[in-house]
């Protein structure tokens with residue numbers, strides 16, 4: 001018998017506790033995270049915030065049924081924004097293992113906040129929008145919740161309990177050091193018996209079955225989430241080994257992915273009327289499009305090619 005390979009970084013692990021009607025996702029981002037961060041030169045507080053957001057996006061995106069590598073383009077977008085906050089906009093999205101994200105912030109005002117600003121200090125009165133685009137199911141739906149709580153994870157927990165009626169627990173950890181930034185996370189949620197996929201009238205956060213799972217999942221330690229030598233299988237086993245049954249399934253490989261390209265922007269711009277194209281371009285008819293995810297500028301020449 002050969003031992004099953006274990007999951008360490010940049011790969012989702014799905015798990016479920018059938019007897020407790022709970023399901024979960026675990027992930028640790030390492031190389032993929034370094035690659036996303038390398039497009040920017042963010043200060044530590046913003047690096048930390050984006051790393052946490054990318055972990056949560058991966059965990060939530062990993063819940064999409066058609067969002068795996070061989071899915072048909074199901075996409076999850078998390079967008080946090082505010083009026084007049086230090087962080088103006090944070091966007092992350094996930095599509096079949098492709099992950100990207102960026103933060104738009106006021107550098108001067110961030111400096112004034114010190115080394116470890118709270119979520120409230122960063123966003124002020126902010127909102128979090130979670131959008132699912134599901135081409136196969138033919139739908140797009142979005143939930144918006146106030147950006148409240150101590151962490152982004154708490155705001156996403158309240159998105160699930162308020163908008164989706166799903167009791168959810170999220171834990172994340174981020175560490176930056178000489179070996180770069182590593183971030184890990186765990187998401188667990190309760191699907192009431194026989195109710196998956198059905199509209200529920202109310203959510204029982206005090207369900208004894210869920211309370212039990214939440215206590216176990218809540219005992220995850222930060223250092224376990226970011227320990228590069230601890231497999232996600234071992235992490236899940238540590239938490240739930242006393243349960244009747246724990247099922248695990250290796251999910252999508254995670255990598256930095258962006259849809260920006262000269263061809264993509266040319267196709268988008270070509271749909272604009274000619275006079276608008278002229279107005280957007282410089283004196284040579286070149287339109288410069290910025291990809292905020294990649295910090296890259298794409299000069300697009302829409303003039304008809306000679307010949």
Ligand SMILES: [Zn+2]
Nearest residue numbers: 258260291294
């Ligand atoms: Zn890009």
